[in-house]
Amino acid sequence: KSTLLHVLNGTHSASGGEILSYPEVGTPHDVSQLKGRALNAWRSHCGMIFQDFCLVPRLDVLTNVLLGRLSQTSTLKSLFKIFPAADRARAIALLEWMNI
Numbered sequence: 001k002s003t004l005l006h007v008l009n010g011t012h013s014a015s016g017g018e019i020l021s022y023p024e025v026g027t028p029h030d031v032s033q034l035k036g037r038a039l040n041a042w043r044s045h046c047g048m049i050f051q052d053f054c055l056v057p058r059l060d061v062l063t064n065v066l067l068g069r070l071s072q073t074s075t076l077k078s079l080f081k082i083f084p085a086a087d088r089a090r091a092i093a094l095l096e097w098m099n100i
Contacts, residue, residue, distance in 0.1 A: 007032070009046055010039050044071040061100060065091045 006012035008019060010031065019031040021042070034042050055064050066083045073083060083091075 010034060010043055062091055
């Protein structure tokens with residue numbers, strides 16, 4: 001199961017075959033052939049939580065949650081851990097909902 005998820009996310013390459021995705025337009029494209037910006041765009045719409053959670057120990061819980069939004073944040077803002085207010089509000093609401 002893990003290998004399939006990694007292949008779908010593009011973190012592992014498939015040894016053969018095609019992985020077809022149907023974007024909004026309805027035209028299929030092979031996910032395994034995506035590179036560069038196209039692959040990053042695909043990953044930004046294909047969320048994945050790794051089994052070890054990939055948490056950064058020196059960051060607080062809120063920032064660790066917000067790291068999932070890095071692909072939607074400019075590089076400069078992400079370097080200074082500046083996230084949009086809407087993202088922060090949503091993350092806080094979710095953490096409160098989970099009693100964290």
